[in-house]
Amino acid sequence: MKRISFYIFSLFLLLGLLIGCSSAPKADKAAQDTSKPAAQATDSKDKEITLATTTSTQDSGLLDYMVPIFEKQTGIKVKVVAVGTGQAIKIGQDGNADVLLVHARSQEDKFVQDGYGVDAYDVMYNQFYLVGPEKDPAGVKNVKTAAEALKLISDKKSTFISRGDESGTHTKEKSIWKAVGINPEGEWYVKAGQGMGATLQMADEKGGYTLTDEATFLSHKGKLGLQVVLQGDPLLFNPYGIMKVKSTKKSDSADQLIHFFVDENGQKLISEFGKDKYGKGLFVPSAKKR
Amino acid sequence: MNLNLSFNDNVLSVILLSLEISTTAIIIGILIGIPIGALLALTRFPGKRWIVALVYTCMGLPPVLIGVIIYLMLSRYGPLGSLEWLFSPQAMMMAQSILVTPIILGLTMSAVQAKEKLYTEALKSLGATPWQAAWTIIKEARKGIFAGLGTAFGRAISEVGAVMLVGGNIEGHTRVMTTAIILETRMGNYPTALTIGFVLLAISFILNSFLVMGIIGNLREERNYW
Numbered sequence: 001m002k003r004i005s006f007y008i009f010s011l012f013l014l015l016g017l018l019i020g021c022s023s024a025p026k027a028d029k030a031a032q033d034t035s036k037p038a039a040q041a042t043d044s045k046d047k048e049i050t051l052a053t054t055t056s057t058q059d060s061g062l063l064d065y066m067v068p069i070f071e072k073q074t075g076i077k078v079k080v081v082a083v084g085t086g087q088a089i090k091i092g093q094d095g096n097a098d099v100l101l102v103h104a105r106s107q108e109d110k111f112v113q114d115g116y117g118v119d120a121y122d123v124m125y126n127q128f129y130l131v132g133p134e135k136d137p138a139g140v141k142n143v144k145t146a147a148e149a150l151k152l153i154s155d156k157k158s159t160f161i162s163r164g165d166e167s168g169t170h171t172k173e174k175s176i177w178k179a180v181g182i183n184p185e186g187e188w189y190v191k192a193g194q195g196m197g198a199t200l201q202m203a204d205e206k207g208g209y210t211l212t213d214e215a216t217f218l219s220h221k222g223k224l225g226l227q228v229v230l231q232g233d234p235l236l237f238n239p240y241g242i243m244k245v246k247s248t249k250k251s252d253s254a255d256q257l258i259h260f261f262v263d264e265n266g267q268k269l270i271s272e273f274g275k276d277k278y279g280k281g282l283f284v285p286s287a288k289k290r
Numbered sequence: 291m292n293l294n295l296s297f298n299d300n301v302l303s304v305i306l307l308s309l310e311i312s313t314t315a316i317i318i319g320i321l322i323g324i325p326i327g328a329l330l331a332l333t334r335f336p337g338k339r340w341i342v343a344l345v346y347t348c349m350g351l352p353p354v355l356i357g358v359i360i361y362l363m364l365s366r367y368g369p370l371g372s373l374e375w376l377f378s379p380q381a382m383m384m385a386q387s388i389l390v391t392p393i394i395l396g397l398t399m400s401a402v403q404a405k406e407k408l409y410t411e412a413l414k415s416l417g418a419t420p421w422q423a424a425w426t427i428i429k430e431a432r433k434g435i436f437a438g439l440g441t442a443f444g445r446a447i448s449e450v451g452a453v454m455l456v457g458g459n460i461e462g463h464t465r466v467m468t469t470a471i472i473l474e475t476r477m478g479n480y481p482t483a484l485t486i487g488f489v490l491l492a493i494s495f496i497l498n499s500f501l502v503m504g505i506i507g508n509l510r511e512e513r514n515y516w
Contacts, residue, residue: 083476090478164461166477191461193473194454202458205366205376 048077049253052089052097054168055195057240058082060215060282065273070260076253084195086166092116098248099257103168103240106175112243112290119255120243120290121262124270124283128172128238129217130230131200132158132209140209140229147180149230154180157188159208163199164191168238173211176235200224213238215274215282239286262287300462301470301482305489308466311379311453312446315386319394319442324435327398328428331406345399348392353385353445357452360385364456377458382466385452390442397441401434402427433507440501444494 057063058080067078081088081097085104091097093116100117102108111117130149132140138158140149153160162184163170177184190208192199196216203210204224217228230236242261244254260266267285274282330341362368364376364384375381405427413423428435450468457464459473467490474483 084478086477087475090480165473190463193459193461193465193469198458202377 047075047253048079049098049248049250049257050079050081050096051099051101051257052081052083052091053101054085054088054103055082056103056168056213056215057101059195059197060219060274062215062270062273062283066261066266066269069269070257073260074253074256076256078257084165085168085171092245095245095247098245098250098254099242100245101240101242101261103238104171105239105241107171108241108243116246117243118246119258120241121258122286122288122290123240123242123261124267124285124287125237125239126214126283127231128169128211128213128236129228130209130236131203131212131217131226132229133207134225134227135207136227136229137207138209143230144233146176146230146233146235150176151180151182153209154182154184154188157186159188159190159203159206160184161190161192161199161203161206161208161210163196163211164193165195167196169196169211169213172236172238176211179235200226218274218278218282240283241290262289301486301489303462304465304467304470304486307379307464308447308468308490309493311382311466312386312443314383315390315446316394316439316443318383318387319390320439323391323394324398327395328402328424330395331399331402332424332427342399345392345396349396351389351392352451353389353449354451354455356385356388357455360388360452360456376456377460377464379457379464381456382453382464385456386446386449389449389452390446393442393445394435394438397438398431398435401431401438404434405431433505437501437505440497444497447493448490 051063051067053063059082063080063082067080071077081091083091085102085107088097088100088102089104089107089111092100092111100108100111101123108117108120112120130140130146132138138149138152138156140152143149143152150160152158162173190202190206192202194202196212197220199210200212200217200220201224202208204226209229210226217226242258244251244258248254261270267287270283270285271281274280330338330345360381361376363370364373364381365371366376373380375384409427409430410423413426418426448468450472453464453466454469454472457466457469459465459469465473467486471483471486471490474480474486
């Protein structure tokens with residue numbers, strides 16, 4: 001019996017040694033690399049946090065652009081989990097992430113109200129476009145508001161491809177249908193259950209309309225025959241929120257990441273993102289504490 | 291976690307569609323694979339080695355590659371675009387047929403070949419005509435063929451990449467068990483995802499039990515023969 005506990009003890013000792021060896025040099029390196037706030041993080045475990053976010057922030061390339069800058073400034077490593085907004089929020093509820101960056105205001109508010117999230121900020125917004133085939137069979141180009149447009153589509157029973165996956169885009173789409181007072185149903189209303197890119201392709205193939213975020217549409221534009229048939233309705237604004245998961249054990253690092261996104265510097269980075277490639281920024285900064 | 295709660299009509303229709311698509315694919319695979327497989331096993335001709343090698347290669351075709359190719363063919367701008375089959379159950383049956391036919395063909399071939407070695411001489415000495423001999427050998431190989439069908443069905447029903455691409459996971463139209471699991475997980479509905487996963491597991495278990503029984507039966511028979 002004594003021998004067994006001796007072995008177990010030495011095993012733990014060995015493990016501890018290994019962990020100590022593998023993490024210590026990293027921390028040293030981070031401290032050398034960065035001139036300033038690396039020392040703010042309390043211990044080495046705090047140096048890796050998980051950001052649960054929606055596919056749109058990753059697919060548009062925003063995170064690939066922002067996260068390395070943050071990592072370099074602070075020495076905190078960010079693991080990005082890009083999923084649908086529904087799952088991102090669920091991941092937050094289960095305590096499997098430290099920070100959420102999502103775009104479904106009603107679900108975000110519920111998340112904070114239910115006590116899962118704190119320190120929620122508006123970060124930025126972009127636009128949704130209503131896109132459709134060039135021929136525009138429902139005549140959507142003649143109207144100015146999203147509500148009128150969806151009413152036309154449903155009256156004419158033109159094909160409409162819905163994300164159907166409880167994502168931020170799907171939540172937005174449902175809120176507009178609700179505002180028009182139509183419960184979309186029937187052969188013409190297709191629930192794709194896929195990501196934005198796949199949904200756009202499906203709309204293109206089937207000659208249907210769909211609601212898309214600006215960033216994904218712009219990045220797919222050359223490959224699709226779809227056109228923007230409606231934009232500029234305030235109802236089609238797409239605000240992103242960032243918030244801390246209340247149960248996080250890495251509160252300091254989480255705060256740093258949130259502040260990085262909403263501070264003057266981060267906001268400037270956001271406004272510049274995509275300008276070189278698309279001629280205009282993909283996101284409009286709009287930091288505000290909720 | 292109450293799994294029964296999430297087992298509603300929607301889930302049932304998803305399960306039925308899965309079974310329908312995979313069964314159709316298997317039937318197509320049987321019609322093509324068994325005759326050709328048996329023929330390849332029972333005949334000899336120059337270049338046969340190459341065809342056999344090709345069949346074995348196709349047995350390991352990555353489903354997602356089949357998906358991409360079918361997608362491009364059925365796409366509006368593709369050669370079969372006029373069929374308007376993209377994002378339909380037909381497209382999914384097509385993809386799964388291409389997936390399972392080489393498997394059925396290859397496993398039929400090896401099952402028949404194994405029996406051929408055992409029986410040909412005996413049948414000849416008993417005065418059987420070539421057709422009678424062939425039919426008897428195929429009948430004797432039926433357990434191996436059934437095992438092949440089980441394997442093929444398991445591959446088809448648990449495949450996700452191709453059916454997602456060519457079916458599009460449309461609710462009430464092309465959503466099957468595997469694509470539903472992905473969607474439910476992405477939406478954070480873990481209980482529903484798990485429920486469907488268990489059904490898939492159960493179907494796979496039943497199939498594999500048949501498979502294992504077939505293999506054991508085969509072994510026992512051979513022992514008796516010797």
